[in-house]
Amino acid sequence: MIEKLTLALYWVKNSLIKLYNFLDLPNKLEIRTALISFNPRSRMILSGVAILFVISSSLLFWRLNHSIVVTVAIPGGSLTEGVIGSPRFINPLLAISDTDRDLVMLIYSGLMRVGTDGKLIPDLAESYSVSKDGLVYRFKLKDKIYWHDGQTITADDVVFTIKRATDPQIKSPKRADWDGVEVKKINPREIEFVLKRPYSYFLENTTMGILPEHLWSKVAVESFSLNKLNVEPVGSGPFQFNSTKKDSLGVIQTYNLTAFADFALGEPHLKAVDIHSYSNTDELLADYSLGKIDSFGAISPEKAKSFNQNKIVKIPLPRIFGIFFNQNQNRVFTSKEVRQALDLATDKKAIVTKVLAGYGEVADNAIPPSSFGFTLEGSDAVYDPTAAKALLAKAGWKPGTNGVLQKKISISKKETRLETLSFSIFTSDVPELKAVAEMIRDQWSKIGAKVEVRIFEASDLNENFIRPRKYDALLFGEIVGRHPDPFPFWHSSQRLDPGLNIAQYTSLTADKLLEEAREAVDEKTQLTKYRLFQKEVAKDQPAVFLYSPYYLYLLSNDIKGAKFPAITNPAERFTSIYKWYTNTDRIWRFFASNKNIIKK
Known part of the structure; x- marks a missing residue:
């Protein structure tokens, strides 16, 4: 940077000398002779003019300099x-824990990125195209x-990665994303994917990290994991593996990563990232208080209240x-x-305030506020217990001797039975869900x-109640x-396990809208289908939607x-960590790269 500035000043100086000579302006001797010939009064006037000229020129230069100088990240x-937990699989095809996925995001690149x-x-990817039929x-x-080891990335790496992802012996969590997708190499720089039917969300799959074939092809499938x-991964992402620190038992405690100069989206500004692993939150917080770490995520709302709120980043979660x-x-x-x-009698704002400490948003329909396609159209979410009582009374529900509502239900022309407004809410043994x-x-x-709350350990709830659909009402997150x-989550074909339609919702109209949204190749059509789908769900009320939480991330102000x-x-x-920075400089705009300029 200094060399560029020196060369620029040298060029300006030479250009001014050449211009001065070209205009045949007076030399030093001629100027000195002219000044001597002036009387004292004229010299004083000339000096004043000169001083004004210098001041005005300086101000003009300052303003000009200020207008062309920009702040850049360096x-x-x-x-x-x-982070909580030690990594086991820093591999985009095998990552299962949050720590695994954190390191995969830092070390690997996909065809696309969020x-x-x-x-x-x-x-x-440099570019991509989609056929008119979406296939x-x-x-x-x-x-x-390039890969972190200097080898060139080619289409062979992409094809290899997808084939490994779909290999049943690998047992990759990503397998379902690629089942039925045909992948083929067109040339060293082009790859083609062919789908059996249009799937509008396919591009999301291409954010999956790509593996280096020249290294992984030497690894037998049975020993892949x-x-x-x-x-000790080799990827192509913004940061590359440098070293680890282990404890006395050989367990990795710290990963040191360094910036990768040849990252496809440009060299990161930060020079290094250190990931420290902890067995529990208490140990992590102890090291934070000692200044050994400066950021961490997944903070509970209760703990987040005790930290400097300027450091807490609230990131929307599409849940x-x-x-x-x-x-x-x-x-x-x-x-x-x-x-x-029941929806009218639910104070959702109070839940967000008391249980989430305000770190969340009220949800009123099947699509979260932070997700594409969200709309409030058709949702009349208000907290009105008086209206709820009136609605039930109009439907024939009356208080029994114990205050619980009852209603006579006709079984036949001569027979009736008494139904009580009583049921159980099933949920998992998570403090937040128990409180809700x-x-x-x-x-x-x-x-x-009359409501009974039934709490179960997560695996017990899933295996013995959710999968066989043996619950009255389920407090759950999607x-x-x-x-x-x-x-x-909502198509009628997904009502039974392993489907995720836990409300066992059935609607021919909603089914058709969901099918059409899946196959739509343009966002405008998808938005229309989602809007109509949410209106249908709001009309049928198969669930009481409560809230969409924030992911809480404590990040250093530096x-x-x-x-x-x-x-x-x-x-x-x-x-987007490759855009994060701590250091800045101010330089002339024409010396700055656009991607490094900090926009105010």
């Missing part, structure tokens, strides 16, 4: 982050892109929590008036419902996604340039 600084606005941008996706790789490359009614298990929920009344369930129980009891696909879209998993907080 290399330097580092991030030291604490941008700071939440939209997908090319990463290893063929063709990608062209950037020229001169045991190879050293899973803990939605609600109480899903099982009409097949408890017939009281077959009454639409009951479902609507108890709040809702108290709110619903005020309109005459990870819908940034660009959501509600199909698995880190600048960090922008966060809605994230589908915690690791995506690092998706």
Whole structure:
């Protein structure tokens, strides 16, 4: 930078001398002779004019300089982050823990990457195209892109990675994303994917990290999960593996990563990232208080209240929590008036305030507020327990001797039975969910419902109640996604295990809208289908939607340039880490790279 500035000043000086000579202006001797010939009064006037000229020129130069000088991010600084748990599989095909995924995001690159606005941008890819029928996706790789070991990235790496992802022996969590997708190499820089049917969310799959074929092709499939490359990875992402520190038992405690100069989207500003692993939150917080780490994520709302709020970053999560009614298990929920009344009797804002400490958003429909396609149209979410009581009374529900609402139900012309507004809420043994369930129980009891809260360990709840659909009402969370696909959660074909339609919702209209949204190749059509789908869900009220939480991330104030879209998993907080910086400089605009200029 200094060399460029010196050369520029030298060029300006020579140019001014040449211009002076070209205009045949007086030399030094001629100027000195002229000044001597002036009388004292004239010299004083001339001196005043000269002083004014110097002052005005200086001001003009200062303003000109100020207008062309920009602040830029420059290399330097580092991030030291604490995480819970040691990594096992720093491999995009095998990563299962949050720590695994964090390091995968830092070390690997996919064809596409999530941008700071939440939209997908090319990463290893230079460009891509989609056929009119939505079945063929063709990608062209950037020229001169490299692995951390210096080898060139080619189409062979992409094809190899997808084939390994779909190999049943690998048992990759990503396998379902690529089943039925044909991948083929067109030339060293082009790859083609062929789908069996249009799938509008396919591009999201291409954010998966790509593996280096020249290293992994030497690894037998049966030992894929045991190879050293899973803990000493070679990728093409913004940071590369440098070293580890282990404890006395050989357990890795720290990963040191350094900036990769040839990263496809440009060399990161931060020079290093250190990831410190802890066995529990207490140990992590102890080291934070000692200044050994300067950032960490997944803070509980309760703990977040005790930290400097200027350091807490609230990142939207495309997740939605609600109480899903099982009409097949408890017939009281077959009454639409009951479902609507329970929604009216739910103080969602109080739940967000008290249980989440304000770190979340009220949810009123099947798509979270931070997700593509969200709309409030058709949702009349208000907290009105008086209206809830009136609605139930109009439907024939009356208080019994114990205050619980009852209703006579006709079984035949001569026979009736007495139905009680009583049911159980099932949820997992998570402090947040337990607190929410108890709040809702108290709110619903005020309109005459008898509610029992049943708490289970997560695996027990899943295996013995969710999978066989043996629950009255289920307090649960759904990870819908940034660009959501509600199909698995709401299509009638997904009512039974392993489907995720836990409300066992059935609607021919909703089914058709979900199918059409999945196959739509343009966002405008998808938005229309999602809007109509949410209106249908709001009309049928198969669940009481409660809230969408924030991911809470404590980040040092020294880190600048960090922008966060809605994230589908915690690791995506690092998706734009190559833009983060700590150090800045001020230089003339024409010396600055546009991507390094800090916009105010």
